[in-house]
Amino acid sequence: MSAVERKLDDIKSTIVSEVPNDISVSDVKYEGPELVVYTKDPKRFASDGDLVRQLASKLRKRITVRPDPEVLSRPSDAREQIMSVIPEEAGVTDLDFHPDTGEVVIEAEKPGMVIGRHGSTLREITQEVGWTPEVVRTPPIESSTVSNVRNFLKQEREERRDILERIGRQIHREEMSDDEWVRITTLGCCREVGRAAFILNTPETRVLIDCGDKPGAEGEVPYLQVPEALGAGASNLDAVVLTHAHLDHSALIPLLFKYGYDGPIYCTEPTRDLMGLLTLDYLDVASKEGRTPPYDSSQVREAIKHCIPLEYGDVTDIAPDLKLTFHNAGHILGSAVTHFHVGDGLYNVAFSGDIHYDDTRLFNGAVNDFPRVETLVLESTYGGRNDYQTDQEDSEETLKEIIRETTTEGGKVLIPAFAVGRSQEIMLVLEEAMREGEIPTVPVHLDGMIWEATAIHTTYPEYLRDDLRDRIFHDDENPFLADQFNHIDGGEEERQEVADGGPCIVLSTSGMVEGGPIMSWLNHIGSEEKSTMTFVGYQAQGTLGSRIQSGWDEIPMNDRGNGRGTLKLNMNVETVDGFSGHADRQGLMNFVRTMNPRPEKVLCVHGDESSVQDLSSALYHEFNMRTFAPKNLETFRFK
Incomplete structure (x- = not known):
């Protein structure tokens, strides 16, 4: 036996x-x-x-x-x-x-x-x-x-039952080692944004936290081939933990199954569904752009089949010497700060994933209330000394003013938006402003994956902000079902009808104007002087969105599927900061400041070189704790 x-x-x-x-x-x-x-x-x-x-x-x-x-x-x-x-x-x-x-x-x-x-x-x-x-x-x-x-x-x-029984036996096996130590190895997203991946190692267990791609940098993937990760074979991984579904954290999760991984993926239920949506779209985009995707849809299905959904606050055994607890990260639907309790009180590590510390319209702010955390691995996307975001209330007023001015003149407001998170945040702003009479009630057209991502949000209202959840649960006032929201599902013909019609608002992917339906909208209404293009999300350097922001008014269209060489952009261009799903510099400092007890060590990751070093230095000087701005492929030993 x-x-x-x-x-x-x-x-x-x-x-x-x-x-x-x-x-x-x-x-x-x-x-x-x-x-x-x-x-x-x-x-x-x-x-x-x-x-x-x-x-x-x-x-x-x-x-x-x-x-x-x-x-x-x-x-x-x-x-x-x-x-x-x-x-x-x-x-x-x-x-x-x-x-x-x-x-x-x-x-x-x-x-x-x-x-x-x-x-x-x-x-x-x-x-x-x-x-x-x-x-x-x-x-x-x-x-x-x-x-x-x-x-x-x-x-x-x-x-799936067979898979779960096998995983259960692995979790509850006997411990084989008497040694006691904890190691973290950085496989990506250090001194850079994207390709998040870390290995948490004990003498008994090896866990991969996240496995994403690097936006705009084809071929730059996490260092999975090293001995600490898959170099010793995918079967040596005990578990994968996914903080949230954004592709810079989840895109290469299905690739693990191509390499032979057959173990669990721990995530929240909405993260599982959004990962399926975004990774299948990732394959679709690669195919349309003539790139060979790193895996196929069968591996996406395998990833979904191996997901074990956990709820916030549930303490869960994932190995003989490891307990995992998810906490709300406030970033996107289902995003989680992941807390690991190692051994019998030996050590505690938390990975922030991406966090937003303050409440937003969509989510309660990130949770940082842990019984113990000796080491915190903290995102630093906006950790630079000058990375202070506009107050959200001010940002909303600016957006409403743009909409009032543009629609009053008979124009249309075109908003490039990311399907998950920012689109739903903007929808809530628009729904309330129209209901309160602060902006004219005009049609709001949703194009690309926005409607599908919104549908997933409405499936899991328990992950939304308390008052929003209560509206959906108890008051039967689901704001996402407001009459003014229209799903564009008629393709070019419907877009042409909208373009020929009166004032309206269009939310469309892609958020950085790198292909997708936004290109069609530019083609239809980009030449209208009365209309306004309004950026509400981060525009990475080198993207068309970033170039339009910086003043480009001749848009190359020949490679974007409509046969035109260039488009003269006559519409106004505005940028409204303050809708980011990331904590700014002050939010990151406050996240650490209000932890009780505070961690002994902080690893600042997921930010460009100056951001991680600025944040690391600030945390050291303000809280007198050991801080690091690691490079990729560094290993830290604790205990």
């Missing part, structure tokens, strides 16, 4: 001794980080709301209780009983029964009403029918990404 089997036997004995005599325990399994308990008495388990909580506390494990398949009622009978328990206003749209695990997936417009106060309705469902309910939200805006991911995982359910 293996060590894992012996451990499961011991756990089963403990559970049997803890539960009342009339509750049977037929099997106990690991599925990823969770302990799954099968019972022939699911109704009795459900009748005691504290029993699972007490077991989880005793065993220090996340526990799921499932019915033994032998005792399940027929789905047709269970369906009727379940629907009689759930309030009609919950808006149940689908029930999907899985006899192999005894689970029923309930899709509803208002999941909170299916769950009930402190899970009371879920327990009532199990008490009535024995099946274990799992609840998902019906997207208020239909999302092909969410639908495709859910359908794919449903099709792969059996294989």
Whole structure:
């Protein structure tokens, strides 16, 4: 009998001794980080709301209780009983029964009403029918990404269970080494922005945090070939942890499966869906530009299949000597500060990913409340001594003034926008300003991936700012469903209609004017003197957006799919700062200042050379802590 089997036997004995005599325990399994308990008495388990909580506390494990398949009622009978328990206003749209695990997936417009106060309705469902309910939200805006991911995982359910059981055995294996140390190796994004990747190493475990590309620098990928990473073989990686879905952090995650990786990817649920959306688009763009992509869509599917979604605040075993906790990073939907607890109190490391410290319209500000952090790996995108952003309120006023002036003159406002994050932030500003009468109510046309990304945001309102979430949850006032928002899905014909029409606002990808539908909009309305192009996001050096910002009014169009040589840009060009998803210099300083206790060491990463060195120096002088501005391929040993 293996060590894992012996451990499961011991756990089963403990559970049997803890539960009342009339509750049977037929099997106990690991599925990823969770302990799954099968019972022939699911109704009795459900009748005691504290029993699972007490077991989880005793065993220090996340526990799921499932019915033994032998005792399940027929789905047709269970369906009727379940629907009689759930309030009609919950808006149940689908029930999907899985006899192999005894689970029923309930899709509803208002999941909170299916769950009930402190899970009371879920327990009532199990008490009535024995099946274990799992609840998902019906997207208020239909999302092909969410639908495709859910359908794919449903099709792969059996294989996914095998994957999770194998991962569970890996997590709960016996420790083999008596040594105690922690190492971090930098594989990318040091003294540069992009290709984020780090290895966290102990004598027992090797974890990769992020694996992104470098925007505008084809071929510059993380140093995955070194012995600390995949040089010793992809199978030597125990886990991958993804902080968020932006491509400079996620683009090359599917590549790992091409190299033979077959382990878990820990991320939040919205990060999983957005990673699928953005990496498939990454392949599509590469194909359209005649580049050979580094992987194909089958590897994207493998990555999704291996994702283990975690919620903020859940402490999760991911290796025998490693616990992981995600905290809100305030950057984009599902973005996470990742906290690692190494050993039995040995050491604690946090990776910020990308953070926004203050609240925005979309998100609560980044969380920095950890019991302990000895070393913090901190992004420094705007860490330079002069990187202070405009106050968001002032930025919003500037944007509204531009819209008032342009639309009053009969013009159109064209806003190049990133599909994830900034577009939704701008949508909230526009919806409120029109509702309050601060700007004229005109159509707002959304082009490119913006509508799909917005649909994913509405699927996961629990990850949004408190008051925005409450509007969507309780007040039935989803601002993303406002009448003025129009999804451009009719291609060139619809764009021409908009161009021929009256004043309006157009949000379109790509955000840096490097291809995509924004080029078509320039072609349609770029020559209109009454119209205004308004930049609200970062324009990287060398991009067409950056050149337009700096005064270019002759736009090369010949390589951009419309057969024209150049376009004379007559529209006004404005830039509105303050909508960034990154903390500025003050926000980064405040993030560290308000940590209690503060870390002993800070590694400043994900910024150009001057930014990381400026921030590193400032943190050292202000807080008297050891700080570093590492280069790529450096290894730091702690303990």
